Amino acid sequence: MFKCQICEQPAHGQHFGVVSCRACAAFYRRATLNPKKKILPNCIHEDGKKMDENGVFSCRRCRLKKCLKKGMDASKFQLERDLISSSLSMAEIPQTLSTFLGRPNFLLFCNPLEPSTTAKTVVDFSCLLERANELLKNGRWNPYNSEISSLEKMAMRYENMQIIKSSRLRHLSRMGKDETILIWEQKILNTTDWLTNFNEFNVLPLDVQLKIVKTIWQVYGRFEKIAKTAELRRKKLIEHDNVFMVGDEACLNSKNVEMDVSWYTDYSFEQIAYFMDCFHDDIYLQIVKEFETLNPTPIELNFMLLQVCLHHAGKKLHGDMLELTDYLQEVISNQLHNHYLNVRKMPNYSARLARMMKVNNLMRTDLRRQSEKVQLAMAFDVFKLELSHPEVMC
Incomplete structure (x- = not known):
């Protein structure tokens, strides 16, 4: 005392x-x-x-x-201290951390029993980004007609990649460091490969191309696995509601997979499940259902994917990059319009487009919520990761 x-x-x-x-x-x-x-x-x-x-x-x-x-x-x-008078209504009292997070006593619940003394896990993206840079620099040879639009070329390339992946579908019983790093590598290179078929993108400076790749690869990966999950369910190749695609040829059952998170956090999976890309999230399941019902054509799917990715890049990068991504969105919108008029002979496609934009709006909501969770996790130092290029995980 x-x-x-x-x-x-x-x-x-x-x-x-x-x-x-x-x-x-x-x-x-x-x-x-x-x-x-x-x-x-x-x-x-x-x-x-x-x-x-x-x-x-x-x-x-x-x-x-x-x-x-x-x-x-x-x-x-x-x-500058706030004085909370007893006359204030409950609606006027600021939210506490626990009510904001939706988890009573959240910090006490998630606090490890013993303080961590382990070093952070270092993830070096240098080699992978060099491979992506070389792919952007050299482009990709493709046997496509030079007269077809970028949207059509990208749809063809996307379909070819899906055909190659589908033949090796396997179920994961464990998701750990090796599996996660492999999926990250696949998504970054797949995004780069896919974008090399975008003529209007290829004329941009190389550093701008790479910056866009680093910004959208996570969006590409999330969109792709949702679309692939919906397609396989529609074809009855995946019959269980808890099974989802996670990689090029890998799927898992969210109810019985072993989650090893020890390599990037000192908390247990149950403690950090709120921050994770959980497949039982209501909006995630709703998007999968909407994809199943919509059943988009390859052209429509790639338009939706490009539109979500470019919107995300413009929002993250701001300034001149926002003007650039708006221009690229206008390019693919015109190409989709020409496709409906000249190929599908479908001049009245507004209802179809509205359904596609409904799915994209849900995707943007999902991405925003996931981004907010990651920001909270970083603020409370939940993860013990040190990245060579932090902007890759933006």
């Missing part, structure tokens, strides 16, 4: 730089802050201590003199 350095009664903590009781702290605040109650520390008592055995000062100037002598500092006043 510490004693107040002013009145020598039991202290309640450090106030304005001095261990003191609340009474002396309140006195010092009133005596120096309020102009109407301001006191000068000049008194007739030389020792500046006119106090009885119970810690009661008979001279306020003595008490202030003692506060200043012990080092109380007026610069430590918290002048």
Whole structure:
């Protein structure tokens, strides 16, 4: 039990730089802050201590003199503190952290039993980004007619990649470091490969191309696995509602897969499930169902994928990049329009387009919610990852 350095009664903590009781702290605040109650520390008592055995000062100037002598500092006043009156309605009281996160006592629940002493896991993207850069620089040879649009070329390439992957479908019983890193590698290279068929994208400076790849590869991967899951369910190749695609040729059952998260966090999977890309999320399941019902053609699917990716890149990168991504979205919109008119002979396609945009809006909502969860996880230091290129995981 510490004693107040002013009145020598039991202290309640450090106030304005001095261990003191609340009474002396309140006195010092009133005596120096309020102009109407301001006191000068000049008194007739030389020792500046006119106090009885119970810690009661008979001279306020003595008490202030003692506060200043012990080092109380007026610069430590918290002048911007919010005062919550009892007259405020519940709607006006700011949310607590637990209500904001939807998890009562969230920090206590998630706090590890023992502090971590392990180093962070370092993920070096340098080699992978060099491979992506070389792929962008050299382009990809493809036997497509030079007269077909970029949207058609990208749809053909996307379909070819899906055919190759589908022949090796396997079920994962465990998701750990090796599986996750492999999926990241696949998605970055697949995104790059796919974009090399976009003529209007290929004329951009190489550094701009790579910046877009680094920004959208996660969006591409999330969209692709949702679309592939819906397609396989529609074809009855996946019959269980808990089975989802996660990689090029890999799927898992979210109810019985073993999740090893020890390589990037000190918490258990159950503790950090809120932050994870959980397949039982309502909006995620809704998007899968919408894809099953919509059953988009390859051209429509690639338009939707491009539209979501470019919108995400423009929102993240801002400035000139926003103007660029808006221009690319306009290009593919015109190409989709020409496809409906000249290939499908379908001049009235507004209802179809509205259904596609409904799915894309759900995708954007899903991406925004996932991004907010990641930001919370980073703010509370949930993950122990150190990235060579942090912008890759934006």
